[in-house]
Amino acid sequence: MGSIEKSKILIVGTGGVGTMAAYALETGGKAEVTAICRSNYDAVTKNGFSIDSLEHGNGITGFKPSHILNAVPKVAEEKLEPFEYLVVTTKNVPDVSPNVLDIISPAITPGVTTVVMLQNGLNIEKPITKAFPDNVVLSGISFIGATETSHGVIRHDDNDSVKLGPFPDQAVSPERAEQAAKRFIDLYTACGKVEWAFDEDVKFTRWRKLVYNSSFNSVAAILGMDTARMRMSQIVIDDLVRPAMKEIITIAKAVGVDLPEGIDDKLIRTDPTDTAFVPSMGQDAAKGNYIEMENIIGEPVREAEKAGVPAPTLRTIYGFLRGLQLKTKEKKGLWQPKFEEGNPYA
Amino acid sequence: MGSIEKSKILIVGTGGVGTMAAYALETGGKAEVTAICRSNYDAVTKNGFSIDSLEHGNGITGFKPSHILNAVPKVAEEKLEPFEYLVVTTKNVPDVSPNVLDIISPAITPGVTTVVMLQNGLNIEKPITKAFPDNVVLSGISFIGATETSHGVIRHDDNDSVKLGPFPDQAVSPERAEQAAKRFIDLYTACGKVEWAFDEDVKFTRWRKLVYNSSFNSVAAILGMDTARMRMSQIVIDDLVRPAMKEIITIAKAVGVDLPEGIDDKLIRTDPTDTAFVPSMGQDAAKGNYIEMENIIGEPVREAEKAGVPAPTLRTIYGFLRGLQLKTKEKKGLWQPKFEEGNPYA
Structure with a gap:
């Protein structure tokens, strides 16, 4: 005692x-x-x-x-x-x-x-x-x-x-x-x-981490691609990773978090280039596990909406992640594809 | 003769x-x-x-x-x-x-x-x-x-x-x-x-066909999902298919093609609901074939740029399709992932 x-x-x-x-x-x-x-x-x-x-x-x-x-x-x-x-x-x-x-x-x-x-x-x-x-x-x-x-x-x-x-x-x-x-x-x-x-400054730390997670993690999950290949391709960085990062930086600013200048460039080069590193959400998707998409993409998208800031890349990424999650739910028996009452697309 | x-x-x-x-x-x-x-x-x-x-x-x-x-x-x-x-x-x-x-x-x-x-x-x-x-x-x-x-x-x-x-x-x-x-x-x-x-009116006919192809085909290729499930999910229609369709309709308008009111709703309900139909690009992706992404997504995106019309959903979809195509090129030996001279992300 x-x-x-x-x-x-x-x-x-x-x-x-x-x-x-x-x-x-x-x-x-x-x-x-x-x-x-x-x-x-x-x-x-x-x-x-x-x-x-x-x-x-x-x-x-x-x-x-x-x-x-x-x-x-x-x-x-x-x-x-x-x-x-x-x-x-x-x-x-x-x-x-x-x-x-x-x-x-x-x-x-x-x-x-x-x-x-x-x-x-x-x-x-x-x-x-x-x-x-x-x-x-x-x-x-x-x-x-x-x-x-x-x-x-x-x-x-x-x-x-x-x-x-x-x-x-x-x-x-x-x-x-x-x-x-x-x-x-x-x-x-x-x-x-x-x-x-x-x-x-927890708020800062979490938004900073989101810059990487919302972009690299999401793209890895949807494309099934490691971060070294993304960088080698250039396409995946230019078309997807960087636009997603830029939107996170903009949303963060709108909610009072100033991320450092050049954080996107820094994080784009953060992973090893000599191994095919797959971020955790990509690993989860590959294994057929549920992905942490709501807190990593869904919440930033909703913060953007509340703040009146456009986040079109993240919204589309979020749509694909929701689609992936639904496929996993179906595989695990949590979603049964059928036209429900009131489904506007039935 | x-x-x-x-x-x-x-x-x-x-x-x-x-x-x-x-x-x-x-x-x-x-x-x-x-x-x-x-x-x-x-x-x-x-x-x-x-x-x-x-x-x-x-x-x-x-x-x-x-x-x-x-x-x-x-x-x-x-x-x-x-x-x-x-x-x-x-x-x-x-x-x-x-x-x-x-x-x-x-x-x-x-x-x-x-x-x-x-x-x-x-x-x-x-x-x-x-x-x-x-x-x-x-x-x-x-x-x-x-x-x-x-x-x-x-x-x-x-x-x-x-x-x-x-x-x-x-x-x-x-x-x-x-x-x-x-x-x-x-x-x-x-x-x-x-x-x-x-x-x-070939221009009209082609843009009309694009409403379906740019949306359903692309999403099927990226998500590996049939159109009946997309409709049952509602999510995939609301987050991805319809926003992509709306952008095609807007770009078409900007280049002088007036697509009929409600074309998105009509095409969303066009496929059979009793079978899991996978549009051709989704079939190609599943088979590991090249996908027809440049003429179906790339060109509309470039037309949007030329016309000064935003097309953020299609741009992001295009990014994912380019990533998929690159993976197929790698599998077929047409792309060797390595950091090339001048790669800004090396």
Whole structure:
């Protein structure tokens, strides 16, 4: 009890990002992690995680967080001790049930649990801050390269560098939110191996990330093309990637975010040129997974509409992504193609 | 010789449309057809064409045009008798060599041979009229449903109804061009089974066809989706198909073509709803064939630019189609992804 008690942290989503978070937090010694494992539950409870990590070392085997569960615990109902932090690293697909709020709600203790969203996209915090106005919700924009290559096997090959800070416009006090963010960074960096920084301007950081994600990710998903080929083609950059980036920059400006001059050029050249890197949404599309299109394209398009700024390239891209998502829903049995009553095109 | 001499007609491209043309012309008795067969040459020289036709009857076997060649003849070089008509029914893919002009030029006798282009898209006649200013070039917009299901086997399941007329702005006299069109219709309809009509307004007919082709065909190619699903989804119509149609209608208006009110609604509902119909460009994309994107999307986009009319949906669609075409070129060995000298994105 007292000063030596560890922070209780729940991690929802143990792919690359979530597992590396569990590892950093546990090895730092200041946190007691409960990890939710779904498809990898059997593998991890049996053998633990195997990790090859740029920052923590290669050949780590048998890593098990303090607690491993296969479902999100119902804290109030099961009268469990509250979690101080809930870290969510799952894909964020609000157009498919259950959404993130549905998934994490049972583990949030109102007024207590800080929610850390290590996810991309715009306005992802809105459903959470609305449902839990007395809880801090933190934004983590991750630049980590970490992938679960098979159940429980993680390849971590790019620095675990995150900018963490409070989402703007929360009901909680800014001081409390900032304190919660800084404490989490302390717990996370206690391992001495990773660089996390406090994010002074979450809005800026998220719009900046969107410049890449709305363009390269979307085009990769629709065309099935890696970023090196896009650059070699020139066509795909000139016709699709750059126009999409320019629209994000314009929408950002309209909502008060000044992205730096030349950010499009910089991000166009950000990926390696010697390997065929496919951005995550392209990987999801290729695997037949749902894509994170609502927060990455849909929300910027809606922000553009609200601000009265044209975003024709993004709108068309959004249309194709919605079409792709519908095909995935059909494959997974969530959409049955038939003419519904009231369909104007029947 | 004289009045009983048959018209010498060369047909380049013996898929569904070309073969049904050969059949109609030969059975009409007024034409002597030379057909160019490529991949189906062995099958057709051996067994002739097998045809199940809505209009000519089922179970037609062993049909052979008067002459079958496996390459376009070099008329001048080989001192052959000129063709009165050259009918071209191949795909029109000007961004891949050899293009239509390259293919048909050796068989055109300057001042004599009338070129009949049974192909979709805008400005397809321009390279021909430029190279052969003293030849008539005719536009045929076909509504036939005819497919070569295997080498030499044709399923013709929708009426062979074509509007044929002179492309506008030719150097030849309008009277000569009109006469050439009407004579061809006479040769073609002599079989008594099909309805071909003189096209009084080729420009209108082509822009009207583009309303469907630029939208449904493109979206089918990019999304890999049939038109019934597009309509059931509503999303794909609202976000992609209708905006593309509206832009074509606007560009057409800017170049002097008034398409009828409600044409978008009419064409959105044109396809059968009880089968999953995939428009031809979608079929080509699915088969890994080149797509006819330059004349169907590229030219309307360039017309919009010239006319100063915005076409943001079509531009973005064009970008995706160019990306798809590049992937096909890579698969066929025509594009090697590497950073070329001067590539601004290297």
